[in-house]
Amino acid sequence: MEETSKLQLPETFLSFLEANGLDPSIYTHGNSIPRYVRLKPGFEDALEEIESQINCKLDKVNWLPGFYSIPPDVHIARSKAYQQGMMYGIDAASGAAVSALGISPGDHVLDLCAAPGAKLCMMLDLLGDKGTATGVDVARHRLAACRTMLLKYGLAERTRLFLADGTTFSVPPTTNLPCDSCVDDHEDTFKQWTSRRPYKERKQEAKARKNPVLPQNGQPEIIFYGQGSGVIGLKKKELYRSLDQDDYAYCGYDKVLVDAECTHDGSIKHIQKFEQWGWTTLERRVLDAERTGRNLSALQLNLLRNGFRLLKEAGTLVYSTCSLTHAQNEDVVDQFLAENSSAELQEIEMAKDWPCRSGRTPKTLRFDPSTSATSGLFVAKIRKLPSNEAKKNVL
Numbered sequence: 001m002e003e004t005s006k007l008q009l010p011e012t013f014l015s016f017l018e019a020n021g022l023d024p025s026i027y028t029h030g031n032s033i034p035r036y037v038r039l040k041p042g043f044e045d046a047l048e049e050i051e052s053q054i055n056c057k058l059d060k061v062n063w064l065p066g067f068y069s070i071p072p073d074v075h076i077a078r079s080k081a082y083q084q085g086m087m088y089g090i091d092a093a094s095g096a097a098v099s100a101l102g103i104s105p106g107d108h109v110l111d112l113c114a115a116p117g118a119k120l121c122m123m124l125d126l127l128g129d130k131g132t133a134t135g136v137d138v139a140r141h142r143l144a145a146c147r148t149m150l151l152k153y154g155l156a157e158r159t160r161l162f163l164a165d166g167t168t169f170s171v172p173p174t175t176n177l178p179c180d181s182c183v184d185d186h187e188d189t190f191k192q193w194t195s196r197r198p199y200k201e202r203k204q205e206a207k208a209r210k211n212p213v214l215p216q217n218g219q220p221e222i223i224f225y226g227q228g229s230g231v232i233g234l235k236k237k238e239l240y241r242s243l244d245q246d247d248y249a250y251c252g253y254d255k256v257l258v259d260a261e262c263t264h265d266g267s268i269k270h271i272q273k274f275e276q277w278g279w280t281t282l283e284r285r286v287l288d289a290e291r292t293g294r295n296l297s298a299l300q301l302n303l304l305r306n307g308f309r310l311l312k313e314a315g316t317l318v319y320s321t322c323s324l325t326h327a328q329n330e331d332v333v334d335q336f337l338a339e340n341s342s343a344e345l346q347e348i349e350m351a352k353d354w355p356c357r358s359g360r361t362p363k364t365l366r367f368d369p370s371t372s373a374t375s376g377l378f379v380a381k382i383r384k385l386p387s388n389e390a391k392k393n394v395l
Helices: 010-017 025-032 044-054 090-098 118-127 140-152 199-210 243-251 268-275 279-283 294-309 328-339 349-353 387-395
Strands: 037-038 067-070 088-089 106-109 131-138 159-161 221-225 253-257 313-323 343-346 365-367 377-384
Touching: 025 268, 037 044, 037 090, 044 365, 067 090, 088 118, 088 268, 090 118, 090 253, 090 313, 090 365, 090 377, 106 118, 118 131, 118 140, 131 140, 140 159, 140 221, 243 313, 253 294, 268 279, 294 313, 294 328, 313 328, 328 343, 328 387
Parallel strands: 106 131, 106 253, 131 159, 253 313
Antiparallel strands: 037 067, 037 088, 159 221, 313 377, 343 377, 365 377
16 A cells, blocks of 8 residues: 555545644554554463464553554454454554443443444453443444454353444343243243344344344344343343433443544544545545534434433443544533533543543543554543532532
8 A cells, every 4th residue: 555644635535634623644644553452361471472473573552451562564364363362453542442431340331332342342351250241333234243253252241232323222231130030921031142043033134234224113122142141031121121311320331431433534544545445435434514514423412412321320431532623522522511510521540651642621632643653532531420419510
């Protein structure tokens, strides 16, 4: 591929950058950004074996546990270490966003825009052998890839995956119930998940693949659940039970990640690929008026609102995008905070050692290629205040 420094960015994209106050020179860093991998916990002793397989040294990322960098031209997909699930690719900035959640074993965590799955894998790694993770996405084929990734890395045990609109998703976390306590002769319960589906279901799934949209009734559709996810033995009405708004304060998720849909302009390597795919593809996927205008920021705000609604009191939410624009980041967070007295923007304490800079809104952070040697990423950490603290904010 031609060097990024010689990329002739199309006028439409240059106009987008100018309108958002972004310097096009940031796209000259594409070939200098390393690739990042995270080792699965327990494979630290296999470091030398992995290095021999990919024929290069894994450089430890000192500010982010479990992460290593490799040269951008090194490919890992054919190595046994990758194929056997010993490591997976994930940008260090994305890893920082997950770390900011402060996940603890036993938490119930939600990834509201989960596909293709690397961040969800890291969330499950941090959970250890306790807690549950729920992944939500609007794209069936991307969720299928997410399921494949979870199974490959042995992380599917305590996971649920839902095809759903993240702005309206309302399924609370489940707790493991004894299967025999849920048995009802008059209503089917969820059995152990299997890839072998009845003919009728397979026919419906084949039809859905040709038209990969959300279920017509607007209800979420569970497409995968692990043995320890708390789903087995439940009836559908129990899984999809609706809660009163106040109930989420006590029965909601401990941690929520909203890595919102965006224009991806901060993902330098992503933009670089459009040279091969064609710049007209960039215009369609990234610069479409509906994506760059109010519709996109409204979607991002609604994702943030719903993620916060599903959060427990004293729980933590991280909002992130891989856009460098203020409109998709600080503007969204500022508007959300202005309308939510129970939302408190928090300092990310561990970020003192991170190679990032402050966002326009105090306590928010920005990663970019020139500052961080990572892809661009915006990160904001928000806490849901207990009701007594939220009332003080109103007074």
